[in-house]
Amino acid sequence: MTPKKIALFAIGPLGGALLGFITLPLITWFFSQEDIGRISMMQVTLSFSTLFFSLGLDQAYVREFHETDNKPALLKMTLLPGLAILLLTLSVLLLDSEFLSNLLFDIPAWYLSLLVVVALIASFIARFLSLILRMNEQGLAFSMSQILPKILLLVIIGVYIVIGSEKSLSNLLIANTAAIVLVCFVFCWNTRQEWLASIGEKIVVTRLKEMLKFGFPLIFGGLAFWGLTATDKVLLRSLSSYEELGLYSVSVSFAAAATILQSVFSTVWAPTVYKWAGRGEGLEKIHKVTRYVLLCVVILFCLAGLFSWVVTYLLPKNYTDVQWLVISCLGYPLLYTLSETTVVGIGISRRTSLGMLAAIIAFVLNAAGNWWLIPIYGAAGAAVSTSVSFWVFFILRTEFSISVWQPIPRVALYSYTILIVVGAIISTLFGKVLGWSLYGYWLAVLLSCIFMFKNELFEIKSKVKMWSRARDGSIKPLS
Known part of the structure; x- marks a missing residue:
């Protein structure tokens, strides 16, 4: 594309x-x-x-x-x-x-x-x-x-x-x-x-049966994924109040800005990667895309950690805690997007049952986490539990995909996702107490990311310049 x-x-x-x-x-x-x-x-x-x-x-x-x-x-x-x-x-x-x-x-x-x-x-x-x-x-x-x-x-x-x-x-x-x-x-x-x-x-009944056989595990996987994304809201309603649910929903809605990355990537990724697979190519391209997406995910988490206080100027006073909740709420759209780059082996090998298993395990973990944390922390507990569960979901999808397809480099993947999830947990649960000291943490992670991915950043910069010059007509764009 x-x-x-x-x-x-x-x-x-x-x-x-x-x-x-x-x-x-x-x-x-x-x-x-x-x-x-x-x-x-x-x-x-x-x-x-x-x-x-x-x-x-x-x-x-x-x-x-x-x-x-x-x-x-x-x-x-x-x-x-x-x-x-x-x-x-x-x-x-x-x-x-x-x-x-x-x-x-x-x-x-x-x-x-x-x-x-x-x-x-x-x-x-x-x-x-x-x-x-x-x-x-x-x-x-x-x-x-x-x-x-x-x-x-x-x-x-x-x-x-x-x-x-x-x-x-x-x-x-x-x-x-x-x-x-x-x-x-x-x-x-x-x-x-x-x-x-x-x-x-x-x-064609025979063709429909074949597609149902492919999609059947996805029904259960879909239910598990729905539970993974909805357990927080359902349990907030039953274990807390509609006020806490409203606070959490607004936090999720602000975090939904990250679905810009999720929506665009998911829209173009599946057709592209299956096209590569159909031609018997694309492994190196997949590794490269994974690093680019990891770079985007880390930067967006860090920017949220540094600037989430801005939302307090847009909302009524009873929504002040949104600035802390929104950081953990980014776990769903961003970690899910990252997992889409590492899970391709399951789709290519048609082992959809493994995707279902990953969703079920993460769902059970999320339900237990919400059951434990919501009575203590309310909406903050729901946000933390969901963020941790999506990190586990990302790890499981990655490992299952590797087991049925090809190995991928993952030291940077796991190291940086641990850093951002831990930072999100601390920010959401203890942001009021720690205050400005948290900004030092997020700034350090951001600077480390810029250094680690400097080659990717230089490549992005050069490509932007090339596209800009091609658009101006000074060079011909590559076909």
Whole structure:
């Protein structure tokens, strides 16, 4: 994938993050901490339903895309089974019209349940349609599909503020659901040729069985991964309060700025690495990419440790602790992204059960950690437990991948990830006490990283100069 295509894919996460930095403070000033916590429960449900009802076939679509000639048929075979099961499940749940709202929000209201159902269906369909743009390397369309819903959410919240609308959960839920539905409509429009062509295609049962065999372990792996990412919120709700859940959710939302790296990398990495594997090449390239991603991860952790205090100027006073929580909350997006570079052997060898095992072990560890730490530290305990669990998840994926594929250099990988995770734990649990002394730690790690990766930094600098000169026409770009 060329730098131009990568840049087009980056527009969406970057624009979404920038819009998020505008929208999130508005929401914290306008809506209650409890309602923000309740909305996070809907987001947990959305992620669960997408992972579970996909049946692992979304990953099968990515894996088989470059090896099939009939891509519309591939789309139908991977989308339809999960969608049918999802619709059937929701129909049963709606027999009690207040069940979902009571379960998620502790508020019995049929209209809240209906909004959740609409969001679930739209989110599921959007997941598969986004893969079409991703695999066809349509970066600009993919990015616009991410930015437009953020703009809609910002506009709706702005209208609420201007007209003095009620600061209620239903209004906040309407805004979020509308944004999700817009995502789905935009994806439908941008991929209309593909999904319209798929309508007339037949489902080949034998082929579907093969893909289900590939994706079946991913169902359990997906459930374990959902537990790994959602246990903190679920246990915060049951062991603490909606206020602590709201505080934690805001911290996670700020840390989601790191998903710029995660989203862009994950979008371009899977198609690229499978293309390399199909040609029987790419091991040295994979090692090189791993070092670049490690460099980015360490730098982002260090910058968060040095400048997280900035968020206190954007939020109400009751969100002061966000500056400490956000550092550990970076563990999910950044360590997961790093693990994507080291786990490729599992995908290439089709040993998806090992990925499932890594997720299950990390999930059990996270559940135990949250159970122990939340009653003591509240939201801070949840943040620390999740960060440590994702470090373990990264280690397991790396080692399992090596066991079934090729060895990779990992002294720098493990050394620097230990440094940043330990720093995050100390910052989150004892940041109030240690204060400015922590900045010395993060500065030392940052300087060490710059020295260790000086060759990569010089190479990045030279490539930026080359691309800049090529763009200006002073030299011809390399083909």
